[in-house]
Amino acid sequence: MEITDKRVVVTGAASGIGKALVHAFNNAGASSVVAVDINAEDVGKVAEEIDGRAITANVAREADIQRVIEEANDYAGGIDIFCSNAGIAGVPGFIEMETPDWQNIWEINVMSHIFAAKHVIPQMLEQGGGYLVNTASAAGLLTQLGASGYAVSKAAAV
Numbered sequence: 001m002e003i004t005d006k007r008v009v010v011t012g013a014a015s016g017i018g019k020a021l022v023h024a025f026n027n028a029g030a031s032s033v034v035a036v037d038i039n040a041e042d043v044g045k046v047a048e049e050i051d052g053r054a055i056t057a058n059v060a061r062e063a064d065i066q067r068v069i070e071e072a073n074d075y076a077g078g079i080d081i082f083c084s085n086a087g088i089a090g091v092p093g094f095i096e097m098e099t100p101d102w103q104n105i106w107e108i109n110v111m112s113h114i115f116a117a118k119h120v121i122p123q124m125l126e127q128g129g130g131y132l133v134n135t136a137s138a139a140g141l142l143t144q145l146g147a148s149g150y151a152v153s154k155a156a157a158v
Helices: 016-027 040-049 062-076 099-127 148-157
Strands: 007-011 032-037 053-056 081-084 131-134
Touching: 007 016, 007 062, 016 032, 016 040, 016 081, 032 040, 032 062, 040 053, 053 062, 062 099, 081 099, 099 131, 099 148
Parallel strands: 007 032, 007 081, 032 053, 081 131
Antiparallel strands: none
């Protein structure tokens, strides 16, 4: 995948893998990088470090993903690469997890990927191509003891 002159969106960009992806895409010559996270302060700092754009959003909400796509299009004139990287570990254990815990981890670790694909693929088809990059985990293949919600949601993402 050629990065030079591409317009990139990265979710979960305030820290960790997402922050590293923002810097990697910028260093590889992307024409624009939009950093997205629920943490407004930290994602703002990350975007500032690369002279990019920060968008505060909760990727568990389909309407927020739609807004991210609209704002990224307004900022960069399109999206060539959309990285669904946002993810959470959730509540440890299995018995300890309540239904809202399961719902939250499922929406962030799985549904955010689906929402992004649903809303960005039509424009990518219209523009002649693009890339969806979804961050998953080896825990989705091998499981992770004590982290049932994480393992189940990452298996779905894989």
